[in-house]
Amino acid sequence: MEVILIKYGELALKGGNRSFFENKLVRNIKEALKSFDGVKVEKTHGRIYVETSNNAKEAIDRLRKVFGIVGITIAKKVELDLNAICDSAIEVMRHHSGKSFKVETRRPNKSFPYESIEISRMIGGEILKNVDDVHVDVHNPDVVLNVEIREKAYLYSDTVDGIGGMPIGTNGKAVVLLSGGIDSPVAAWMMMKRGVEVEAVYFHSPPYTQERAKDKVIDLCKKLSEYGQDIYLHVVNFTDFQLAIYDKCPPKLTTIIMRRMMMRVAENIALKYGAKALITGESLGQVASQTIESLYCTNAVTHMPVFRPLIGMDKSEIVEISKKIGTYDISIRPYEDCCTIFVPKHPIIKPDLDDVIKGEKELDYEQFISSLEIDEIKVKS
Amino acid sequence: MEVYLDNSATTKVRREVVEKMVEAMEVEYGNPSSVHRKGYNAEKILSKSREDVAKLLGCESHEVFFTSGGTESNNLAIRGIVHSMKRNGNHLITTKIEHPSVLNVMKQLEEEGFDVTYLNVDNHGYVDLDELKNAINDRTILMSIMAANNEIGTIEPLDEIAKLKRMKDKFYFHVDGVQAVGKINIDLKNIDIDLLSISGHKMHGPKGIGALYVKKGTKIKPILYGGGQEANLRSGTENMPGIVGLGEACRFMKDNFIEYEGKLRALKKRLYDGIKSEIPDIHLNGPDIDDGAPQILNISFLGVRGEVLLHALEEKGIYVSTGSACSSHKNTESHVLKAIGLSHEYIEGAIRFSLSVFNTEEEIDYAIQVLKEKVNFLRRYKRR
Numbered sequence: 052m053e054v055i056l057i058k059y060g061e062l063a064l065k066g067g068n069r070s071f072f073e074n075k076l077v078r079n080i081k082e083a084l085k086s087f088d089g090v091k092v093e094k095t096h097g098r099i100y101v102e103t104s105n106n107a108k109e110a111i112d113r114l115r116k117v118f119g120i121v122g123i124t125i126a127k128k129v130e131l132d133l134n135a136i137c138d139s140a141i142e143v144m145r146h147h148s149g150k151s152f153k154v155e156t157r158r159p160n161k162s163f164p165y166e167s168i169e170i171s172r173m174i175g176g177e178i179l180k181n182v183d184d185v186h187v188d189v190h191n192p193d194v195v196l197n198v199e200i201r202e203k204a205y206l207y208s209d210t211v212d213g214i215g216g217m218p219i220g221t222n223g224k225a226v227v228l229l230s231g232g233i234d235s236p237v238a239a240w241m242m243m244k245r246g247v248e249v250e251a252v253y254f255h256s257p258p259y260t261q262e263r264a265k266d267k268v269i270d271l272c273k274k275l276s277e278y279g280q281d282i283y284l285h286v287v288n289f290t291d292f293q294l295a296i297y298d299k300c301p302p303k304l305t306t307i308i309m310r311r312m313m314m315r316v317a318e319n320i321a322l323k324y325g326a327k328a329l330i331t332g333e334s335l336g337q338v339a340s341q342t343i344e345s346l347y348c349t350n351a352v353t354h355m356p357v358f359r360p361l362i363g364m365d366k367s368e369i370v371e372i373s374k375k376i377g378t379y380d381i382s383i384r385p386y387e388d389c390c391t392i393f394v395p396k397h398p399i400i401k402p403d404l405d406d407v408i409k410g411e412k413e414l415d416y417e418q419f420i421s422s423l424e425i426d427e428i429k430v431k432s
Numbered sequence: 433m434e435v436y437l438d439n440s441a442t443t444k445v446r447r448e449v450v451e452k453m454v455e456a457m458e459v460e461y462g463n464p465s466s467v468h469r470k471g472y473n474a475e476k477i478l479s480k481s482r483e484d485v486a487k488l489l490g491c492e493s494h495e496v497f498f499t500s501g502g503t504e505s506n507n508l509a510i511r512g513i514v515h516s517m518k519r520n521g522n523h524l525i526t527t528k529i530e531h532p533s534v535l536n537v538m539k540q541l542e543e544e545g546f547d548v549t550y551l552n553v554d555n556h557g558y559v560d561l562d563e564l565k566n567a568i569n570d571r572t573i574l575m576s577i578m579a580a581n582n583e584i585g586t587i588e589p590l591d592e593i594a595k596l597k598r599m600k601d602k603f604y605f606h607v608d609g610v611q612a613v614g615k616i617n618i619d620l621k622n623i624d625i626d627l628l629s630i631s632g633h634k635m636h637g638p639k640g641i642g643a644l645y646v647k648k649g650t651k652i653k654p655i656l657y658g659g660g661q662e663a664n665l666r667s668g669t670e671n672m673p674g675i676v677g678l679g680e681a682c683r684f685m686k687d688n689f690i691e692y693e694g695k696l697r698a699l700k701k702r703l704y705d706g707i708k709s710e711i712p713d714i715h716l717n718g719p720d721i722d723d724g725a726p727q728i729l730n731i732s733f734l735g736v737r738g739e740v741l742l743h744a745l746e747e748k749g750i751y752v753s754t755g756s757a758c759s760s761h762k763n764t765e766s767h768v769l770k771a772i773g774l775s776h777e778y779i780e781g782a783i784r785f786s787l788s789v790f791n792t793e794e795e796i797d798y799a800i801q802v803l804k805e806k807v808n809f810l811r812r813y814k815r816r
Contacts, residue, residue, distance in 0.1 A: 257743075258746055259744070298812070
């Protein structure tokens with residue numbers, strides 16, 4: 052029978068914690084395949100085996116978005132019997148378009164009475180006898196036929212790459228500030244890849260930002276949720292707060308002060324929902340609010356670690372990832388977000404923290420933060 | 433109060449039009465190509481609708497070809513002529529302020545090896561007749577120039593332009609009449625136009641239907657091939673509900689044209705005078721207030737972002753559009769406002785109001801009051 056064999060390599064933290072990571076990965080795999088029929092997930096010796104009565108190709112597409120998996124392949128599962136293994140190997144090669152091959156055997160189950168090299172040689176011989184027009188090439192084969200001898204034998208030839216990373220949920224929770232642009236969803240994805248569960252916060256300024264802009268952020272969350280978790284999106288009605296910033300703060304500083312307010316709001320949400328870090332899509336020097344001096348001012352309001360996974364990346368590198376993960380086409384929909392609505396003509400590039408603190412003195416921001424209307428939307432893939 | 437001032441984007445369908453369309457779907461639902469009575473009845477209705485369109489345009493009904501709308505009519509006119517006239521030359525003339533359904537076809541044709549001259553316009557949006565005259569050469573096969581501009585309402589001097597056709601044999605004149613027909617007087621009996629595009633949903637008809645007038649004797653090839661409907665020029669089973677709706681919309685426009693044009697002009701003037709007296713630092717974009725299409729008014733509110741104002745008005749039930757595309761980015765600024773030489777600051781603050789005869793004086797007065805309030809409010813937050 053066919054099973055899906057999942058390789059997860061060395062999950063970074065081994066030893067006593069390893070089973071925690073493995074168990075989480077198994078749970079995430081089950082979650083990814085919950086709409087499939089007859090799913091059985093089994094874990095042994097550094098491998099996970101998945102059986103499903105649905106189309107295995109579809110299941111593989113799903114599994115390619117599960118963080119922590121490094122390789123996925125469809126394997127034949129046969130009895131521990133040399134004849135059965137050889138028959139199966141012959142069948143695999145008959146259906147393969149490749150002409151040159153080699154057999155590679157691994158034998159974690161030492162009770163099987165042949166050595167790995169012997170097994171490979173025997174299987175190879177049987178293939179040459181029974182399949183037309185194939186030859187052995189140990190250096191540069193078209194097909195590597197892998198044979199693993201465990202409680203059963205598993206045969207497979209083509210492995211597709213998994214997405215790598217760590218299982219979501221193994222590294223705590225963080226709140227990401229999603230703007231609807233290209234960068235922030237990429238930042239969220241990169242932290243999800245490190246096992247972080249994310250919640251999202253979006254600053255909405257009706258009527259100046261349209262419902263379409265909010266829908267865009269919901270769609271971004273939906274895309275991110277395909278990578279293994281439902282996402283809670285906190286939509287903050289930011290209009291009055293934003294107008295107050297423009298009324299009470301010096302024009303040059305409005306952008307940096309707005310960023311500080313957003314961090315404060317996001318931190319509040321994080322504390323409320325048990326998150327221990329913030330994530331932003333900032334990339335050094337991209338805009339005035341992302342210079343070192345600006346980041347210093349923005350950062351000064353939080354007590355949590357702020358993850359900025361894009362900090363050293365160029366725009367083109369970020370765009371490339373956003374295309375790969377499927378958020379790019381959503382991000383480029385042309386709706387204004389609240390950061391671009393009332394932008395000052397000449398935002399300050401090197402703000403001074405004392406000036407900024409003075410600049411926001413007139414603003415009763417604690418009052419604003421405590422009275423903000425925040426909608427919570429649960430986004431599922 | 434809901435005040436819809438975005439009638440150049442689309443209009444509300446008239447009740448009478450809806451009723452006729454429902455009948456075309458529920459009762460007379462035959463295919464005009466069918467041989468039986470049901471098909472015959474549909475064919476009769478089709479002919480009647482074609483006559484209604486022809487009457488509005490002042491042409492013969494066999495010169496009217498139904499399409500899926502303005503975009504298809506423009507594509508068919510330009511590509512259809514280019515295909516049949518390739519041997520006579522490869523030069524085309526258009527303007528910088530055409531609708532994308534003309535400009536993008538032209539761009540595509542340039543990639544296919546055609547030469548296209550894009551005429552400049554002056555700061556009111558009028559083409560320069562001398563520049564046009566100089567552009568015409570012995571390889572020119574088509575000029576495509578809109579009747580009324582969709583963003584600023586400039587009405588091009590079609591009469592004068594048509595006269596330039598005499599400079600050359602085998603040279604066609606296409607007019608995008610989508611924003612003009614039914615609003616300004618275009619009578620094909622009096623003016624030498626070869627092809628004219630119209631659209632149903634810009635005159636209280638349905639979306640997804642339009643027509644192309646093709647003067648008898650014009651050499652044009654189809655761009656869709658199929659069952660040979662519409663005298664082989666536009667195959668595909670006729671969109672009967674749409675056609676009936678367009679016919680009814682045209683009939684109504686023809687019967688009420690004079691009254692409607694007067695009403696639109698009066699509303700536009702009222703809106704402009706109100707804005708001018710209540711709000712400082714505004715700028716009228718396009719032609720003088722008494723010229724131009726009677727339904728289009730484009731105004732820049734200095735110190736305000738058009739899109740922000742649009743949403744502020746929306747909150748009070750007033751629907752308009754920005755003069756520029758919905759973005760703060762310079763590279764998506766309106767090509768029309770750029771072509772008339774507006775600076776970035778003006779383009780950014782541009783709003784297009786487009787009226788219909790369904791609008792009332794009360795609505796206009798309400799719009800003026802809300803505009804005043806919102807513009808004042810937003811100017812406090814202008815980019816400092």
